[in-house]
Amino acid sequence: MRALCLFLFVFLYITIDAQVTGRVTDKNNEPLPFVNVYLKDSYRGTTTNENGYFELELPTNGTFTITFQYLGFQTQQKEVSYLSENVDINITLKAESTTLQTVLIDSEDNPANAIIRSAIADRKKNKQKIDAYTADFYSRGLWRIKNAPEKILGQDLGDLGGGLDSTRSGIVYLSETVSKIKFKAPDKFNERIIASKISGNDNGVSFNSAQEANFSFYNSTIDINAQLISPIAGNAFSYYTYELEGVFYDERGNLINKIKVNPKRDDDVVFKGTIYIVEDTWQIYGVELKTTGKSIQVPIIEELSFKQSFNFSDQDSIWVKTSQAIDFSWAFLKTKGDGRFTAVYTNYNFTPDFDKNSFSQEILSFDIKANQLDSTYWAKKRPVPLTIEEQEDYFQKDSLQTIRKSKPYLDSIDGVKNKIKITSPLFGYDWQNSSRNIRAGFTSPLFVSFNTVQGFNSSTELYFTKDLEEEQGRKYWRLFSNLNYGISDDRFRMEGGIDIKFNNFSKPFLRISGGSRVESINQTDPITKFGNTVSTLFFQSNFLKLYGRQYVEALFFRDIANGVRLGGRVSFEERVPLFNTTDFVVFPSASNNYTSNNPLRRNSPGVPSFEAHTITKLFFSTRINFDQKYYSYPDGKYNVSSEKFPQLTLTYEGGIGASVRDYNFGQINGRLIQQFDIRNKGRFGYHLKAGTFINANDIAYVDFQHFWGNQTRIGRTPNYLNQFNLLPYYKLSTNGSYAEFHTEHDFKGYILNKIPWVSSLNLSLVGGAHVLYTENNKPYSEYSIGLDNIGFGKFRFLRLDYFWPYFDGWKSSNFIIGIKFVPDL
Numbered sequence: 001m002r003a004l005c006l007f008l009f010v011f012l013y014i015t016i017d018a019q020v021t022g023r024v025t026d027k028n029n030e031p032l033p034f035v036n037v038y039l040k041d042s043y044r045g046t047t048t049n050e051n052g053y054f055e056l057e058l059p060t061n062g063t064f065t066i067t068f069q070y071l072g073f074q075t076q077q078k079e080v081s082y083l084s085e086n087v088d089i090n091i092t093l094k095a096e097s098t099t100l101q102t103v104l105i106d107s108e109d110n111p112a113n114a115i116i117r118s119a120i121a122d123r124k125k126n127k128q129k130i131d132a133y134t135a136d137f138y139s140r141g142l143w144r145i146k147n148a149p150e151k152i153l154g155q156d157l158g159d160l161g162g163g164l165d166s167t168r169s170g171i172v173y174l175s176e177t178v179s180k181i182k183f184k185a186p187d188k189f190n191e192r193i194i195a196s197k198i199s200g201n202d203n204g205v206s207f208n209s210a211q212e213a214n215f216s217f218y219n220s221t222i223d224i225n226a227q228l229i230s231p232i233a234g235n236a237f238s239y240y241t242y243e244l245e246g247v248f249y250d251e252r253g254n255l256i257n258k259i260k261v262n263p264k265r266d267d268d269v270v271f272k273g274t275i276y277i278v279e280d281t282w283q284i285y286g287v288e289l290k291t292t293g294k295s296i297q298v299p300i301i302e303e304l305s306f307k308q309s310f311n312f313s314d315q316d317s318i319w320v321k322t323s324q325a326i327d328f329s330w331a332f333l334k335t336k337g338d339g340r341f342t343a344v345y346t347n348y349n350f351t352p353d354f355d356k357n358s359f360s361q362e363i364l365s366f367d368i369k370a371n372q373l374d375s376t377y378w379a380k381k382r383p384v385p386l387t388i389e390e391q392e393d394y395f396q397k398d399s400l401q402t403i404r405k406s407k408p409y410l411d412s413i414d415g416v417k418n419k420i421k422i423t424s425p426l427f428g429y430d431w432q433n434s435s436r437n438i439r440a441g442f443t444s445p446l447f448v449s450f451n452t453v454q455g456f457n458s459s460t461e462l463y464f465t466k467d468l469e470e471e472q473g474r475k476y477w478r479l480f481s482n483l484n485y486g487i488s489d490d491r492f493r494m495e496g497g498i499d500i501k502f503n504n505f506s507k508p509f510l511r512i513s514g515g516s517r518v519e520s521i522n523q524t525d526p527i528t529k530f531g532n533t534v535s536t537l538f539f540q541s542n543f544l545k546l547y548g549r550q551y552v553e554a555l556f557f558r559d560i561a562n563g564v565r566l567g568g569r570v571s572f573e574e575r576v577p578l579f580n581t582t583d584f585v586v587f588p589s590a591s592n593n594y595t596s597n598n599p600l601r602r603n604s605p606g607v608p609s610f611e612a613h614t615i616t617k618l619f620f621s622t623r624i625n626f627d628q629k630y631y632s633y634p635d636g637k638y639n640v641s642s643e644k645f646p647q648l649t650l651t652y653e654g655g656i657g658a659s660v661r662d663y664n665f666g667q668i669n670g671r672l673i674q675q676f677d678i679r680n681k682g683r684f685g686y687h688l689k690a691g692t693f694i695n696a697n698d699i700a701y702v703d704f705q706h707f708w709g710n711q712t713r714i715g716r717t718p719n720y721l722n723q724f725n726l727l728p729y730y731k732l733s734t735n736g737s738y739a740e741f742h743t744e745h746d747f748k749g750y751i752l753n754k755i756p757w758v759s760s761l762n763l764s765l766v767g768g769a770h771v772l773y774t775e776n777n778k779p780y781s782e783y784s785i786g787l788d789n790i791g792f793g794k795f796r797f798l799r800l801d802y803f804w805p806y807f808d809g810w811k812s813s814n815f816i817i818g819i820k821f822v823p824d825l
Helices: 002-014 109-120 123-128 375-381 388-404 407-417 529-539
Strands: 022-027 037-038 046-047 055-056 062-069 076-082 087-092 133-144 170-184 188-198 221-224 228-229 238-248 255-263 272-278 286-294 301-313 318-332 336-349 362-366 429-433 438-442 449-453 457-467 476-485 491-501 509-522 547-562 564-577 613-624 629-633 636-640 647-656 665-677 683-694 738-746 763-773 778-794 795-806 814-819
Touching: 037 301, 046 336, 062 375, 076 087, 076 286, 109 123, 109 238, 109 255, 109 272, 170 388, 188 375, 221 318, 301 388, 388 407, 388 529, 449 529, 476 509, 636 738, 763 795, 778 814
Parallel strands: 022 087, 188 362, 362 629
Antiparallel strands: 022 055, 037 046, 037 062, 062 076, 133 170, 133 336, 170 188, 221 228, 238 255, 255 272, 272 286, 286 301, 301 318, 318 336, 429 438, 438 457, 449 457, 457 476, 476 491, 491 509, 509 547, 547 564, 564 613, 613 647, 629 636, 647 665, 665 683, 683 738, 738 763, 763 778, 778 795, 795 814
16 A cells, blocks of 8 residues: 555656656666756756655646756757657766866966866956845755664654654655745845745745855855855965866856865865866856865765756856755764755846835745745656655655654553652653643752852752644743752752743743742842852852742743844842851862852851842843844744844843842943854954943942852853853942943864874864953953863864953962853753
């Protein structure tokens, strides 16, 4: 039965509205993938699939000339007469015979260098020829995995949507889109997806994007996590050597130069491979280039290759990209994988009638029924035929989807997952009702932390979540409760509340909560429970200072306009000082004793840091992302922040109605944050924050502005744009005016990749500066230099920096070890 259904599926695919079909092979009858197949003198075309098959829709009945173009092979043309019946043709392409006999070899100059210089000289002119256009766009994304693990961090992976076979290998992602795109240089882009399909998910929308696939080697750099240098960039000769492998003539008589591109340093931000340049016009005829995970500083990637083919338009007198294939392979531990993203561009218009309304902040949108189109539509509109592997994946997963959405199947899966184990009370328990989108459970109480106020203490969270849409996290309500018990202070604390996310477009979020908890006096939370546990028990340094808070609170945030998020919080609080209740330590030190829980009186254990009181707290915040663009998906709005402008945040915080009158106050502050690439020179970032207090001369110490310091010598963030790494946690806390500035530049290998031997380590040099101004204090500053991307093989999660602090003179410098993959360390 399965074989019959698959046959019908394939039959439907190859017969409905198919006009010209066929297969392209070489002289050995081996299939040629991604051959350009197009109507002569037009932008109507397609490419062959991995098995060499193609399908080309003709506009009307008549006689047409079809061109078959493939890099490294002679272009061939075939005349076809179409009279309402399917035409099937098979084409054999001959390998291109390149020659150097007609090239004058200059003994003082490599002939390839002269060609590349001409291509560089005309690069901007040729780029301007395609600086505005509309086109039809088709994309297909495919991911495969081999030897997938059954669990990751204790979580079952299952069969990844039905894509894995008995060896736990197979396709885990297959999707297609058909869209219409508009582009205007330098960065205006719009894509309207009219059809979207994901294997095994009839309600899914593909995340393939024309903008993400818009790689142009006419640009100086290609952004793939790092800024890779184009072989025809202005500074390309600093990165590449070139070799003219040969020349050949295309079907129009154009002389095409085949040039081998070799990086001077393999681990630099470079490509290697072949680029084809048209003589006289110096335009790109095609590229076959690849790079590595080392070059883009993504160690899990083994290789990333680009193949682009260009067609000549007599109408516009330019060579334009008509197809692109991006292949990738990756490996991590014993698991490997590969994939391909295919793109086809057709029906170009290089004289579009754009006006001021042609582009907006919305760069991608979906037609209402984009993900509801049937196989008849796809059989007609899909320009690149599916391979047998892809056909089977669609058939298998679409069949499984019907079963896996049924209530009996969901109930059976839940029955297995919901079984209570003997270890559940210790390691946590999750319960679900998949057909009703309900989840509930509690977390493990075994994650014990230690502080000198509570001693050893344990927490567990209880939750109940109801998703109001099929996909988790888009629209839901959630009940939660956190239970905490401290052994030394013999105190049980409980808090709870409800979270509601109303939609995934303006993303309104409401939380109503209340209860009792211990909270850090430093509201930036510079030290985590785990970090404090280690420093306290093993180094007798109790950095975490706590106070007691009983509260009732309401919080609400939402987007009020594109790029503008507004929100606020109001709470009534009873706050009490807390004191140390234990002096236990694993390794006692005679020279180092616990300090009191009062940051102001470190050696006075019985003195409170503030007077117990009640207060009503107010908090209002506006976050503005200038020039924010966004994707409009059927399930929500997805923001794309601009790197051209900083993110601005304005905040007001105040206390009113305090039982201690002097504790009423107000504070206003603002911050600017921005990160951006400086071409291939690395990534620069800065963070500026300033604020001032109003009527705050004698406020409670918990309401001071505290800063993110660090006394553990461990960094736990990917960058240090929001913290000081040698500043004691409460050294410069203030209730006056303040300003802090952080800047950091990650050279992304720009310097170290040019040093022999060092380049093979794939390290990145990072420099930074951090300055803090507070009222009535001298400025504090830190300066740093460090190495990022440290590790072994594919494990690159370490960073090492050396900091020099200055505060009324140079202070003791030190190393900071950054561990980036554990944010709560």
